[in-house]
Amino acid sequence: MKKNSPLRDKSYQFAIKIVELARELQNDKEFVLSRQILRSGKAIGVLIREAEFAQSKAVFIHKMSISLKEANETDYWLNLLFDTDYISETKFDELNKQCN
Numbered sequence: 001m002k003k004n005s006p007l008r009d010k011s012y013q014f015a016i017k018i019v020e021l022a023r024e025l026q027n028d029k030e031f032v033l034s035r036q037i038l039r040s041g042k043a044i045g046v047l048i049r050e051a052e053f054a055q056s057k058a059v060f061i062h063k064m065s066i067s068l069k070e071a072n073e074t075d076y077w078l079n080l081l082f083d084t085d086y087i088s089e090t091k092f093d094e095l096n097k098q099c100n
Helices: 006-027 031-052 057-083 089-099
Strands: none
Touching: 006 031, 006 057, 006 089, 031 057, 057 089
């Protein structure tokens, strides 16, 4: 069994916040953006978990690279949601800090 990983733990906590955000957006009847940020936001942690059990260093690097790309996409969606007034500055600052 692997030791605790701060990256794994932080990405999991971030995924929880993204699920909560997606739920809020869906309650406001914004389904398209909520699905997009939910997909990319939760993928970060999933890929990190997959990388933990990579069969080679190359696979580990590949999974972590994809995770970074998903974080970049999530950052895009957070900025879009903020700039179109779907989320407050406080919410944006909190999630953007965690995402980065």
